[in-house]
Amino acid sequence: MSIFIILTLLGFLRFTSEAASVFSFTIHSCSTSNRTYFEPNSTFQANLNVLLSSLTSNASLPDGYYRTTVSPSSPSNVTGLFLCRGDTTPAVCQSCVAAASMEITRRCPNQTESIIWYNVCMLRYSNRDLNPLVPYVPLGNISTIAISERDRFDAVLVNMLNDVTGKANTQTGKKFATAEVDFTSSETLYFLAQCIPDSSNSICYSCFRSAIGFLPDCCSGSKGATILVPLCNIRYEFYPFYNRAVVSSEPLVPPTSGSRNILLLVATLVPVLVALALLVLGCCFLRKRASKKYNTYTFTEDSTGIDLSGIESLKFELAAIEAATKKFSDENKIGQGGYGAVYKGILANGQEIAVKRLLATSLQGALEFTNEAALMVKLQHRNLVRLLGFCLEGQEKILVYEYIPNKSLDKFLFDLQRKRILDWPKRYKIIVGVARGMLYLHEDSQLRIIHRDLKASNVLLDANMNPKISDFGVAKIFHGDQTQLNTRRIVGTRGYMSPEYAMRGQISVKSDVFSFGVLVLEIITGQKNTDLYQSHQANDLLSYAWNNWTQKTPLELLDPTLRGSYSRNEAIRCIHIALLCVQENPSYRPTMATIVLMLNSYSVTLPLPQKPASLMHRRTPDR
């Protein structure tokens, strides 16, 4: 009898300690689309409460998945579902879903659509059809694999991810599978894939494909990654993050027989009492930790505390932005880029902002925009313009940046008077700063971002003439790749576009490297590449640079206003690097990491550049 109680207690303790891992990450997204809020005490609220409690009660069933609609034929209908990770016990699943139901109403108090993910469960509701593929959240493990191992690692990943997702998809019942493989004699890689059980094989297949497709962007080289999509998720790590006992269908608790002796009873009783005390402490600790996590965003720390609830503080009211920019008046307009116009604004509190009003051509959903803008805000680097927040109201999608008082680089570089301010040390500092900012976008931030429109007018100069790259991440927020594939609309600026991008729409970090090369040549010569291009002279800037290079007169390229102030070595090295960047074959172009290294260290020997891509042979892109 007492053994029975103790075992029950043990079971309970096991469940609570597992419950700790339930909380190890919490990510949510409240929809802001159309500002569809429900009124307190409305029918919708009542329906939502019914929904959440029926989800919670069904979570104790062994399926680990349930979807239902409350009042399907009323205008206040609400549909919701939860999915528990395939290896969770019903008890853990229920505690996770219960926590999720409570937390989602706390975090999204009056939204008609929300989603929340915990480590072992996901819960979602909406008053309209649920798009199973948005929002998605990529989480990269901060530790990375050694460069020398990357190729082999990637090959293993591709293989194993195909295996594990294929296996998950063919399961009857839970579409859930795990797999492990020995990467080295001492390191094992663990994989998990899961899709919502009642979905068709073909939709799960395409969900898994897109989840795997996010990996290069978010998690290239990461030792672990998690991609959360409402319909499916994948994860891999170098440690067993799922319950291997359940997965290999061994019983969780050894079968108990009645013939345990008294020694065992004592041996278990003491730990139980200790554990009970710990449990009480643990609960307080958990509560504290949990509530602390909700306010912080530890994306780079351990990638477990993503909290999109901070989003609320990043949101700007459209009315406030209209007031700040005098309703987007022309006199406030300070620029126009591939994705929309930029306005200067002054907020009611006196803060100056730059407002980018995105063209309303994006196919992207509001949740996704919000999601990504929140991630972009976390990108911080001294050579990037800071994104302060965003606004999403009706058809408006707006990004709000810090305002940089000095003008953009082109306003100095191509102005006969102002270019004199840019002596060689300043220009060199700008080249190095832009390289560092680009490196951060490409490799050092958790998201791999391809700028796609790097040019002099997108480099802003602060009061100390430090360069700050602007407009980064817009391509990502716009899902530029997809937009371009679907509409063949190529965003970018003539003269800066690599040939493979301008002609075939191929985008990679190397297309940014090409633009960087053109920018460096412009900084050195003080001449606009597009000027030469548009005047249809036989010599564009690249051939002009190349000719001087092959004739061993590289210093001829220097802007005449630099005479006297430049360092010969630095200038020649910059020209050399620029020529490496604008080579026709993307694979010959160095990466930003190599470029930063080349700029920092003279001990790095530079390869000889090949003839640059000729701008003159390029087809005019559709714009």
Ligand SMILES: *[C@@H]1O[C@H](CO)[C@@H](O)[C@H](O)[C@H]1NC(C)=O
């Ligand atoms: C909603 O109902 C609660 C309890 O019934 C009540 O205290 C509260 O004032 C109501 N709120 C509104 C806005 O009617």
Ligand SMILES: *[C@@H]1O[C@H](CO)[C@@H](O)[C@H](O)[C@H]1NC(C)=O
């Ligand atoms: C599951 O939810 C439905 C309502 O959607 C409810 O009728 C049913 O009783 C629930 N099942 C359990 C086991 O609670």
Ligand SMILES: *[C@@H]1O[C@H](CO)[C@@H](O)[C@H](O)[C@H]1NC(C)=O
């Ligand atoms: C369910 O709710 C949505 C959003 O409120 C509404 O557009 C739809 O018409 C509702 N369905 C029914 C059958 O009333």
Ligand SMILES: *[C@@H]1O[C@H](CO)[C@@H](O)[C@H](O)[C@H]1NC(C)=O
């Ligand atoms: C609920 O929605 C309204 C808009 O209808 C908003 O003003 C209010 O701040 C929201 N309440 C909470 C608690 O977020």
Ligand SMILES: *[C@@H]1O[C@H](CO)[C@@H](O)[C@H](O)[C@H]1NC(C)=O
């Ligand atoms: C990241 O990977 C390391 C090494 O495999 C592991 O110890 C750590 O727990 C992982 N972090 C997360 C959040 O999974």
Ligand SMILES: *[C@@H]1O[C@H](CO)[C@@H](O)[C@H](O)[C@H]1NC(C)=O
């Ligand atoms: C969203 O707003 C547009 C117009 O702004 C309207 O046509 C559409 O019906 C709204 N959608 C929902 C779900 O309320």
